[in-house]
Amino acid sequence: MLIKRPPSYHKLFFFRGMLLGMTVTLKHFILNLLRIRKIPTIQYPEKKRERSARFKGKHILTKKLDGSIRCTSCLLCQTACPARCIKITPSEHPDPKVEKFPISFQIDLLRCVMCGYCEEACPVDAIRMGQEYEWADYSESSFIMDKEYLSNRPALQGGVISKVNS
C-alpha cells in the first residue's frame, strides 16, 4: 500500500512546534530572570529554609540555671526509644538534693530515627530535638554524641536552659 506522506519541505517547519513549546519555558525564564514573581527554590548552601519549631533535628541536652545538666537519668527516653540509640549510665550525684545524674549520655545518631519519642517521654524537658540537620561526617564513631557534645556543642551557643527548673 502506498502511504501518502507530506511533502519533504514540511520537515523544515518543525522549528515552529519547537518554538511553540519553548515559549512556555521562555515565559518562565523571563519571569524568573526579571524576578517578576516569587521563586520557591532556595539557594541551599548559601541560603537555608527556616524550620518550624517542631522540627526534629540533632538532639540537645538542656541545662539547669546553674549550668549543670538537667537530665536526672530516669531512663524514660531510653525506654521510649524505638531504635535503642540512647545509652545512659546513671550515677550518684555528690549533692544529695540532686541524687541521680547521668555520668555518661550517648546518642547514636546513625541509629536514631528522629521520631522524637525521647523528647515526649522526658519528664523534665532535659532532652529536645534541635534544629540542626547537617551532620555528614567521615567516620561512624563521630556519630555517637556524648554528654558534652549534646549539651555544649558550639552550635548551641552556651547551651539551652530547661523549662523545668525546680
Place this chain on the structure above:
Amino acid sequence: MTSHSEPKAKNPMVKITADGKVIEAPKGGNLLKALLDNGVSVPHYCYHPGLSVAGCCRMCFVEVEGQPRPLISCNATVTENMVVKTQTETVKNIQKWNLAFHLINHPLDCPICDQAGECGLQNYYMQFGKYESRMEEEKVKKRKVIPIGDHVMLDTERCILCSRCVRFFDEVPKTSEMAIFNRGDRSEIGTYEDKALNNNYTLNSVDICPVGALTSRDFRFKRRVWFLKDIPSICPGCSTGCNVTISQDPIEKRTYRMRPRFNEEVNGYWMCDYGRMRYKHTHRESRISTPLIKKAATLIPTEWDETKHELFTIFKTPASQISVLITPQYTSEDITHIYDFFTKTIGTQNIFHCADSHLASDSTVTDELLFRRDKNPNSQGLLKISAHYKLQEQNLSLFQQKLKSDPWTILFIFGPHDLEAYPEFLSWFKENNSLKTKIYIGTQVKHQIPLFDLLLPTLTFIETEGTFVNFKGLSQKLSRGVKLIPEAKPICEILC
C-alpha cells in the same frame, strides 16, 4: 517461717462470695489474704502476709453485707457465707481518696526513684486514682538519702508510713532497729540516730517497702526495673536453698539483683543479705570469658576446637591416672553427668567430692532464721549422687591424702562458682605432686592463674537449668536465665 501464725489446714474451708464469685477460704483466717489468694484484687500497703496486721494504710476497705459501713479487710476474719464486695462506689471512693491522702506529701520524684515501675503508689494510682491533684499547698519536706547500713538507703519523704519495715525488724530478725519517730504528718521512719542496720536480713525491708522509701544501695541507680526479666531460681549461698527471683536484663546480659520468692517450707517470704549478693560472681568481669590453655607458663586464650583436641589426648591416658574433684556448687544434673562420664566413658573411679556430710545435713541456722553453715547449695545432691555411684566415701580429706600418694597425672577440677565456700581452694593444688595436667572447669576469673593447665569456662547457676538439693533433702528447680558469657559452655557439652 512466718512469724504471723495464720490459721492453716486446721481451720475448715468455708465458702465466701467476693464480687459475685464464690471462693473457698479458711474459716477465721484473714479476709484480705483469702481475697488475694483467690485473685480478687484489693489494694493494700501495710498488710503483708508474713507480718502482723497494722491496719494503718486504710487502703483495703471492702464492703461486707450485714456490716453498717466498709471495713478494712486486713483486720477482718473470714466467716461462713460472707458476702464481700470490693468494687462498689463507696469502696472506690475510699480508695481514691486514700490514695490522694497518700500522695499529697509524696515528693513525686519518680524519675530518680528506683522503685518506679514496681511502686505501690504508681500502680494503684493507675488502677484506682487517676485524678487531678487538688493539693496546692506546700508539701511536707523530710530528710532524703540517708544510708542506713551497708545495703539500705532511706528516703523518709517517699515513705507512706505503712510500718512494714518496722514490723519486719520487730518480728522477723527481732532486732527492732527501725521505728517511726515523731507523730502526725511529721512522722518519719528511721533508725535511732541513723544507726546502721546491723543484721543479715536488712534487704528484706527494701522488698516489702511498697514505695521507694527504702531502696537497695546495691541496686541503686543500676537499672530501671522495667528492663529486667524475672527468673525463678534457688539461692546458691548456703544449704538452705531459699527460693529466689533473679532479675536480669536480657539485652545488656547482666544480672542485677536477687530477691526472695515465697516458699513456706523453705524460706517463707525472706532471704538473707549474704545470699542476695551471690549473684555478683556471675558478672562478666568476674568470669573466665574464654577457654584458656597454658603455654610457656602463661595462659593464652584459645578456641573450643583446640581444647577438644587437648581433651581428646588427655582422655587417652590410662584411666587410673585420671582423677576428678567436684565442688557441690553444680546442679544435680551436671554432677550426674560428671559421674556418668568419668565412670562409664573414661572408666575411672577416682572421683572425689568436696561435700562435708555433717555440714550438709546440719539443720541449725547460724542466725536463728535462714542462714546455714554449709555455704554450698547442693551438698546433699552431690552426696546422694556419689552414693549412687558408691563413691560417697571419697571426700576431700581422702582426696588430699591420695593426691600425695597416688600416681595420678591428670586431675579434673570442677571449681566453685562462689569462692566464699572454699577460701583455701587454690592451696589444695599448690603442693608438689605427680600431677602433670590440671584441667580446671569453672567460672571464676580469680582462678584464672597458671596453676592450671587448661581452663574451661562453664555456666553459673543463673544460666543453667537444673536442681539443687537443700539440707533437708528437698529438690528445688532452677530456671535458665540469659547466658552471660557467650563462650561458656554447659558441663554436658564440655564432657562429651
Place this chain on the structure above:
Amino acid sequence: MTPTPKIVFQNLHIPNIKKLAVYREHGGYTAAQKVLKETKPEDIITLVKNSGLRGRGGAGFGTGMKWSFVPKDAPLKYLLCNADEGEPGTFKDRILMEQIPHSTLEGMIIACYAIQCPRAYIYVRGEYTESIEALEAAIQECTKNNFLGKNIFGTPFSLDIHVFKGAGAYICGEETGLVTSMEGAKGQPKVKPPFPAISGFNKKPTVINNVETLAVLPWIILNGADNYKKIGTEKSPGTKLFCLSGPVKNPGTYELPLGFPLKDLIYDIGGGLTGNLKLKAVIPGGLSAPVLTAEETMTMTMDFESLAKVGSMLGSGGVIVIANDQCMVDLLSVITYFYKHESCGQCTPCREGTGWMKKVVDSILHQRGRAEDIPLLQDISTNMMGGRTICALSDAAAMPVKSFVTKFKQEFEYHIKNKRCHL
C-alpha cells in the same frame, strides 16, 4: 429553776473532803462496802445496765454493756481509769480528782469488783500534777486503812490501784492509745478487733472507764438504778458535768441532769455573755463536736440523742461559747492546728488530712484562699470521716471543719473574696 440533784458533786463543797475520814463521815465508801459484802459481781453489772449509765468520756457507750464483754474466766484483767482529759474545753475530771479523789477510788473499787479484776490503774494526764498528788494521797490513805490492798473490808476481794502519769498526748485519751502508752510503746491506737475488753493492756481483758463514769457508781449503788433513771431523759439518764467556757460571765464546771436546755446553761447558769457580746455559735461537747449556730443553741437540750439529731454530739460535755467578735476562720485555724499536732500519724487519711486541712484553712486565713478551697475542705473532711481510720481522731478532726465550713460558709467566702476578715 428547780434545784438539780447532785450525784458526783454531792460532796464537792465540804471542806477537807479529800481526807478519807471526812469523806467517810459523809457516807463515803458505804456503797463499796455494801457491794463487796452483800452483792454478787453479776448483780452489779445488771444494776448498772439497768441504770442506763452511759460512758461520760465522749462516746457514750453503755457502761454495764462494756463490763459484760469481759470474759469471766480470764485469770488477769485490768481496769483502767481514763483520766487523760485532753479534749479542749473539758475540765471536769480534774475537779473530781482534785476535790473528791475518793469518789473516783470508790467507783473503781465497785467497778473492779463487778468485773473481778485485781489491779487497776488511773491514767492521769501528766499536766494534772494536783490531781496526781490528790489521788496518790488518797490511795495511800486507803491502803493504810485496808480500803485498798489485800482483802478489802475483810472480804476475800483484793485490789491495787496505781496512778500512771501520761505524757500529755491527746491521742492517749483514746482507749487503745491509752493502753499502748501504758505498755510503754508510742501512744497510738491499735486496730480493733480485738477490743480491749478481750485483749487490752498487756493483752489481757481490760475495761477502760472515764473518771466521771466511775464516780457516779457509788450513788447508783446506794440509791438504786430506778432513782438514777428518774434523773435526765429516758435514753440518757443521770447527770453530766458540763464545762462551760468562752466569753460567759460564770465559766466553770456544772453538774446538770441530761436533757438540760443549752440556752439555760449559757444564760442562767453561765450568766450570759460578757460585755455587749452576742452569741454566735456553741461547740457543745468538746472541740471535736460539730458546732451549733446561735439559732440551734436556743432550742437545744443537752443529751446524747438531741445533739445527735442535729449532727452534733454531747462528747465530753465541754461547752465552748463563741461570741460574735470571733472570726470563725481564725478559730478553725487553731482547731485544725490542734488536730494536726495531735494526730498520731498512723493512719494515712488522718495524718495527711489533718495537715492538709490546716494548710488550706491557713491559706484562706492569710489571704491566699481560692474559691475551690471551700468544696475542697468539705471533701477532705467528708473523706476523713466514717470509720476511715483506726480511731476516732480523724472524725474528730474532720467534724469541726465540716460544720464550720457548712454553717459559717459566708465568713469563709468573705475571706476568700475580700482577702480580709469581716471583723
